[in-house]
Amino acid sequence: MEDVKQKNRSRLCSICNDKKAALKRPKTQEQICRECFYSVFEEEIHNVIVDNKLFKSGERVAIAASGGKDSTVLAYILSELNRRHNYGLDLFLLSVDEGITGYRDDSLETVKRNEIQYGLPLKVVSYKDLYGWTMDEIVKAIGLKNNCTFCGVFRRQALDRGAALMRTDKLATGHNADDMAETVLLNILRGDIARLSRCTLITTGEDGPIPRCKPFKYTYEKEIVMYAYFKKLDYFSTECIYSPNAYRGFAREFIKDLERIRPSAILDIIRSGENLRISTSTKMPDQGTCERCGYISSQKWCKACVLLDGLNRGLPRQGIGRTRGAVLSKDREQIRTDSEMKGSISQSKPCGTLDF
Numbered sequence: 001m002e003d004v005k006q007k008n009r010s011r012l013c014s015i016c017n018d019k020k021a022a023l024k025r026p027k028t029q030e031q032i033c034r035e036c037f038y039s040v041f042e043e044e045i046h047n048v049i050v051d052n053k054l055f056k057s058g059e060r061v062a063i064a065a066s067g068g069k070d071s072t073v074l075a076y077i078l079s080e081l082n083r084r085h086n087y088g089l090d091l092f093l094l095s096v097d098e099g100i101t102g103y104r105d106d107s108l109e110t111v112k113r114n115e116i117q118y119g120l121p122l123k124v125v126s127y128k129d130l131y132g133w134t135m136d137e138i139v140k141a142i143g144l145k146n147n148c149t150f151c152g153v154f155r156r157q158a159l160d161r162g163a164a165l166m167r168t169d170k171l172a173t174g175h176n177a178d179d180m181a182e183t184v185l186l187n188i189l190r191g192d193i194a195r196l197s198r199c200t201l202i203t204t205g206e207d208g209p210i211p212r213c214k215p216f217k218y219t220y221e222k223e224i225v226m227y228a229y230f231k232k233l234d235y236f237s238t239e240c241i242y243s244p245n246a247y248r249g250f251a252r253e254f255i256k257d258l259e260r261i262r263p264s265a266i267l268d269i270i271r272s273g274e275n276l277r278i279s280t281s282t283k284m285p286d287q288g289t290c291e292r293c294g295y296i297s298s299q300k301w302c303k304a305c306v307l308l309d310g311l312n313r314g315l316p317r318q319g320i321g322r323t324r325g326a327v328l329s330k331d332r333e334q335i336r337t338d339s340e341m342k343g344s345i346s347q348s349k350p351c352g353t354l355d356f
């Protein structure tokens with residue numbers, strides 16, 4: 001009898017001790033009810049925003065919106081928290097249309113619906129307008145291998161250009177804790193000390209035109225998926241048709257395996273990255289501006305100009321590959337095929353970026 005009572009009690013939410021537990025929280029393994037999940041999830045993100053002073057009142061903030069689960073949840077949560085806690089932010093959605101038929105055109109339809117659902121104005125910038133090439137055309141020229149390098153480099157700059165057009169003060173991206181842990185691990189595996197030293201920063205580019213921040217730096221991907229699912233948010237969950245099987249995919253799988261055995265592994269890897277002390281003899285790149293387009297670059301020409309020049313001259317392989325010590329010359333390929341939750345929830349990931 002006592003056992004049965006105990007069992008019934010243990011099914012109660014371990015936070016409110018009142019409602020029935022509806023889920024096991026991936027980050028802490030606590031059995032909690034939906035309402036408590038919403039509130040701890042939202043409160044944790046609010047605390048990250050406040051503790052790290054991510055925004056200032058009156059700022060115009062562009063949310064980089066791909067239509068995927070992370071940026072959709074980010075758009076929803078930021079607009080909620082902005083209202084609830086009076087952040088005083090002017091929020092916008094900014095999407096990059098890479099020109100990938102059957103993938104980005106569909107996910108952009110989701111962002112257009114989000115624009116109406118959340119009342120956030122949307123700006124779309126396209127590779128075709130900015131560079132004269134769509135990803136479909138680039139893949140035709142270069143093939144599937146290495147196409148993520150073009151996409152990652154162009155997207156990074158496209159987001160900056162879009163944010164500048166919108167006169168925003170900051171750009172917020174949906175990178176989550178899993179992305180962050182994966183990036184730490186990849187930088188270790190690649191011996192990229194320059195990137196390793198700054199890949200765990202929650203805000204980057206503060207010396208550049210538009211700083212970028214990652215409010216989901218400590219938020220587990222599984223929890224983002226759960227939140228989107230329970231809140232019935234409208235997001236797009238198909239994998240990029242050009243996403244190849246690459247090194248990043250293995251790092252991702254490795255982290256997922258670690259998480260299964262020890263859920264704190266993701267946070268532990270991030271903390272390790274944050275606490276690394278980089279030797280003072282490590283050569284750091286000097287930040288300058290591209291002689292061609294004026295965009296920030298540690299080389300004479302920025303990576304986007306090098307790649308674009310190669311494409312336009314019929315030498316699409318120009319600028320592909322690794323230059324030791326150079327910051328902007330990494331493969332940004334990755335695969336993600338995991339479907340983390342039971343039922344209809346599936347996750348997708350187009351191209352990962354090592355240094356967003």
Ligand SMILES: Nc1ncnc2c1ncn2[C@@H]1O[C@H](COP(=O)(O)OP(=O)(O)OP(=O)(O)O)[C@@H](O)[C@H]1O
Binds near residue numbers: 176348
């Ligand atoms: N086409 C795009 N337009 C605008 N922002 C983008 C685009 N692609 C990626 N981003 C931004 O970069 C973040 C990380 O992108 P990544 O390619 O790693 O996809 P992801 O982790 O699956 O994120 P999401 O679920 O939001 O698509 C996204 O959350 C989003 O903020």
